[in-house]
Every structure is written in structure tokens, then in C-alpha cells.
Amino acid sequence: MKVLEVVKLGEKLKQELRHSFLSNGRQESVAEHTWRVGLMAVLLTPYVQKEVDVAKLLKMIVIHDLVEAFAGDVPAFDTMHDAAAKEQKIEREMASIDRIRDMLGGALGEEVRALWLEFEHKETTEAKVGHALDKLEAQIQHNEADIETWLPIEHEMSFRMQPHVEFDETLTLFKELIEEEAEQKLTAAGIDTEPLKQRAKR
Template sequence: MQQLKNVLQLIKLGEKLKMELRHSWLSNGRRESVAEHTWRVALMAMAIEPYLHQKVNSERLLKMIIIHDLVEAYAKDIPAFHTMDNAEQKALKRQNEIEAIEKIRDILGDENGQAFYHLWFEFEDKITYEAKIANALDKLEAQIQHNEANIDTWLPIEHEMTFMLQKHTAFDPVLNELKDLIEQEGENKLLAANIDIQRLKENLN
């Protein structure tokens, strides 16, 4: 059956996420893969859903999380700090990822492929409550991983990014409270490394 061959091709594409490494390190000193990051974002969604104040479509939320980084099988992982203050790089990343999700849609070539396509755009454009949650958890998981890694693996820009999560969580009080816990862990880690926290915060104001 041709459609099952297409499904198998998509599944095999997923292996690339096991090999694609992020700019994040584990507590044992190993680089993190995209697949590992995605898995823990999904775990976070399952763990926090019962405590959210608004009803969530958990199936849609988990599907979005699983799909959102699949484009990196083609477009590669680009750390947030590479595009944060660079409009040209941000636009290039967006274009490469759109081309990637179009390829993924065309692998399946049916309504299921179209569903993947729409879910990815829903996540990227933060259209729904579920998309906003998925985006927030994506950012929070990255900071958790930084907090767990050796401070020597952090770049100076990542010292500042510890205190830049508010914009992703402000829409929901529960996520904002979780952000506060994660931010405090990051601050404690920076303080233990004798990083000037006050200067960092002043630079952000």
C-alpha cells in the first residue's frame, strides 16, 4: 500500500531528529538532540495540563509539540540567539522551515500531510491557546536544560535569556508561576558562578 510506504518514509525522517544536536548540554556533559528536547516538552505538557485554568485540547497540544521541530530534519536547529536581533536571519530561518514543512506535507500527500502542515503553522503563529502553551513549554524546557547543564556551556547571551521568558508565559498564570520557578533556578546557578545578576537585569530594562 503506497500510503503506508509514505508513512514509513516520514517515520524514517524522524530519525534525523535523534542525530540533530541542539545548543544545549545535558547534566552528564553530552549534547542534547532535538528528539530529546521534543520528548520532554511533551512530558511537560502532560504533567502541567491538569493545573491549567483553561480547558486544553490535549491531543492537539501534543500533536503540535511532536510536529513543531520536525522541520529541523531538513532545516537544522538554529539557536534562538542567532535570530533574536537579526531580522534577516529570522526571515531566512522562517523560509527554510516553511519549505521543510511543505516537504513533510508532500511526503504523506494526503489529508494527514495537510494536518501536519496546518498544525505546524498553528504552533509557529501562536494562533490558539494550545499553540501558546506549546510555544511557552518549548522555551521553558530549553531553560530547564540550561539550568541542568554545567554553567561553562552557557554563552553570555544565555545569561540574559534566563530573564526573558516572561513574554512567552504572561498569558497564563500557571505557566507564569512555573516560569518563576525555572527562572529562580537559573538565577541561583548564575549567582553560584559569580555572575553579576543585577547588571544582567539592568541591561534588559
């Protein structure tokens, strides 16, 4: 069992940068994103309609980005309309979680891999909540960053969060607050949001 090695692997997530910027202009790390998704889980799960195993949810959140220590971070817009790129991402991440499982070995390695897969499949309540929070946090961070750091595709993506939250009323309401902030930011920058909303519905 190589727990210390996997803990040290987590340090790579402090170095791995996402396509998101902080309000002070610095680029965000994967570790920073993961931490705030965990914070959102603690603060929002008491209001989610279905019962949530918070300990399991937090495990999933901590684990799900760990594969990026090997596979790197791939922005959602890079695979959104590219089936080949999406398949390559899946293959790299599967190889990464298998590698992490083998590093840990035994029951712990299998548990970590199973939690990662559960998150990816988005079928259980915990996986659905974790996936929704992951998407919502990303948009919150965009809202906090300078609009000049946004790519044009991210203007439209601000209005594509509904499918991730529609299973829960609380998360839907939270999404609407985040979406409203995004719309205000885009409008203030002179960007017409109506065409973006229409394209997002397709």
C-alpha cells in the first residue's frame, strides 16, 4: 500500500491549472476547485430533497479529480462537440484511476476506484449531487473572474447547467442564482444573452 505516494500525488493538483481565473486575476488550480466543491457539499446538502450520504459524497468529490494528476485537466468545452476527444479523455482517466487503485492496492484501492466510477456514472443521489456541484462551482468561478478571461463558448455554457440540476429543486434554485449573476456580467459587458439562451436550449 502506497498511501503516502498517493497523498503526494495530490500535490500535483495544486500545480495543475484549470481554464478558470480567480477574481484577483490568478489562474485557478484543480485543488482549489475541488476544495470549494467540497465546501458547497457541506453547505448545500442539508437542503437537498433526497437523503444524501455526505461522507460518501465528500469522498467522491476529493477523489474524482485525482485522476487529473496523471491525465491533466481537460475543459468541458474541449469535448462538448468532439466525440473523439471525449473518448480519449475517458480512456486517459480510466487508465489513471486504475493506476491509482494499483498504487493503493487491496480494499482501499478498489474502494477509491469504485467511488470514482460511481461519480462518473451519475446514477446515485450522491453522484448526481457531486456532478451538479462540480458544474455549479465552475460557473461561480467564471462569474467571479474578469469577463475578458471567458472564451466565447463559455458565454453560452453559462446557460447550460439545467440538465445537471433538474433532479433537485434546491440545486435548481441555486443554479438560477448563479445563472442570473452570469447574465448580469455578460450584459454589463455589452453581450446580448438572448441568443446564448436560445442556443443553450438546443
